[in-house]
Amino acid sequence: MSNKDFQIPEGLSEKGRKAAETLLRLAGPDADGGGCRAFYTPEEWADRGEQYGLKSHLIICHDGGDLARFLNWDYCDYKATEAAVEALSEHGVYVEQCTGWYSAIYE
Numbered sequence: 001m002s003n004k005d006f007q008i009p010e011g012l013s014e015k016g017r018k019a020a021e022t023l024l025r026l027a028g029p030d031a032d033g034g035g036c037r038a039f040y041t042p043e044e045w046a047d048r049g050e051q052y053g054l055k056s057h058l059i060i061c062h063d064g065g066d067l068a069r070f071l072n073w074d075y076c077d078y079k080a081t082e083a084a085v086e087a088l089s090e091h092g093v094y095v096e097q098c099t100g101w102y103s104a105i106y107e
Contacts, residue, residue: 003031003032003033004037005032005033005034005035005036005037005038005065006024006027006031006033006038006039007037007039008020008021008039009039009040009041009044011041011043012039012041012057012058013057013058015057015058015091015092015093015105015107016041016056016057016058016105017058018091018093019057019058019088019091019093019095019105020038020039020058020060022084022087022088022090022091023060023067023070023071023084023088025087026070026080026083026084026087027066027067027070028066031065031066031067032065032066033065033066033067034063034064034065034066036061036062036063036064036065037061038060038061038062038065038067039058039059039060039061040058040059040060040061041058041059042054042055042056042057042058042059044059045059052098052099052104053096053098053102053103053104055106056096056104056105056106057093057105057106057107058104058105059102059103059104059105060095060102060103060104060105061101061102062101062102062103063100063101063102069081070083070084071084071095071097071103072097072100072101072103073097074100088105092107093105093106093107094106
């Protein structure tokens with residue numbers, strides 16, 4: 001995937017990297033991030049001054065992008081959200097929606 005919105009950052013844990021790769025696979029090759037960087041390490045998130053998700057393996061910004069239907073229950077695409085929950089569980093992690101625009105991956 002060549003979309004810069006979905007570049008996976010260096011420094012993620014193995015579980016964080018697997019979670020990002022899983023979400024990208026679900027979203028498909030033509031997915032769009034809506035101009036928003038999708039993936040952050042917890043350290044990068046802390047550097048932004050954010051308070052939630054800092055003990056996670058991965059932060060995902062999905063505001064308006066194609067990952068939102070997999071991570072934001074308010075989109076009411078339960079089939080997509082449940083597919084993400086199931087796929088992530090295969091790697092021993094789960095997603096927690098922090099706000100309507102970002103979520104975090106935990107063990």
